[in-house]
Each structure stands twice: as C-alpha cells, then as structure tokens.
Amino acid sequence: MRQALHEINVPTRGKGLYAFTAEAVAWVRGSGIRAGLLTLYIRHTSASLLIQENYDPTVQTDLERFFARLVPDGDALYDHTLEGPDDMPAHVRAALTQTHLAIPVADGAPLLGTWQGLYVFEHRRATQTRSVVLHLLGE
Numbered sequence: 001m002r003q004a005l006h007e008i009n010v011p012t013r014g015k016g017l018y019a020f021t022a023e024a025v026a027w028v029r030g031s032g033i034r035a036g037l038l039t040l041y042i043r044h045t046s047a048s049l050l051i052q053e054n055y056d057p058t059v060q061t062d063l064e065r066f067f068a069r070l071v072p073d074g075d076a077l078y079d080h081t082l083e084g085p086d087d088m089p090a091h092v093r094a095a096l097t098q099t100h101l102a103i104p105v106a107d108g109a110p111l112l113g114t115w116q117g118l119y120v121f122e123h124r125r126a127t128q129t130r131s132v133v134l135h136l137l138g139e
Contacts, residue, residue, distance in 0.1 A: 012120060014125050016064050021118045050063075
C-alpha cells in the first residue's frame with residue numbers, strides 16, 4: 001500500500017463554484033497509484049467542496065441562488081459578523097455542505113461520472129485563495 005499527499009490552491013473571486021477537476025485528475029494520474037481512494041479536504045470554515053455537474057453552468061448559478069435564499073447575508077439572527085455581513089452565513093453554508101470528499105480511484109484516475117466535476121464552493125464575497133489537500137491511498 002502506498003500513499004501520496006498534495007495541496008492545490010484554488011483562487012476565488014467571490015461567491016460561487018470554482019472547478020479544480022483537471023488539476024486533481026492530473027495529480028492522481030502522475031502519482032503512479034493505479035487503484036485506491038482519493039480523499040479531498042478543504043482547510044477553511046467558510047468554503048466547502050462539491051462534486052457537481054460540469055456540463056451546464058446554470059446548475060452552478062442556480063445552486064448559488066438557492067444558498068443565497070436559504071442563508072442570506074446580513075441576517076439579524078447572527079451575532080458573528082466580525083468580518084462582515086457574509087461572515088456567519090459563510091460558516092452556515094459550509095456546515096450544510098461538505099469539507100471533505102472521498103472518491104475511488106481505478107486505472108490511475110478518480111472514478112467521477114461523465115458530467116461530474118470537483119468544485120470549491122466559495123461562500124464569501126471577497127477574493128480568496130482556498131487550499132484543498134489531496135490524499136491518495138492505494139497501490
């Protein structure tokens with residue numbers, strides 16, 4: 001059994017989904033590990049990870065609209081506004097989604113579906129650089 005560790009930095013320009021599928025797939029292919037499990041983990045509390053459709057970009061904008069309705073910025077419910085009106089809503093959004101993913105690997109590639117892509121789901125309005133850690137265990 002072998003393992004490999006890598007970090008991908010994903011720049012964001014405000015709320016929305018940011019693809020990093022190509023970078024993750026290239027790293028897995030270059031690792032030399034043919035079969036195993038890829039774990040991805042985002043090192044932030046105001047962004048999350050998604051596996052989502054990568055064909056029609058309206059899926060991504062619709063998801064952002066849904067979360068904007070579900071968890072609006074500036075809600076008087078929240079006391080935690082240290083970094084602005086999107087601060088606590090970003091934490092709630094991250095709590096409702098995922099901070100880690102696990103994907104099987106076969107033939108040296110993650111077993112994503114035809115229309116599936118890997119995304120950082122940015123929950124803050126400001127520009128950020130998000131760190132995603134990839135851990136691959138296999139042979």
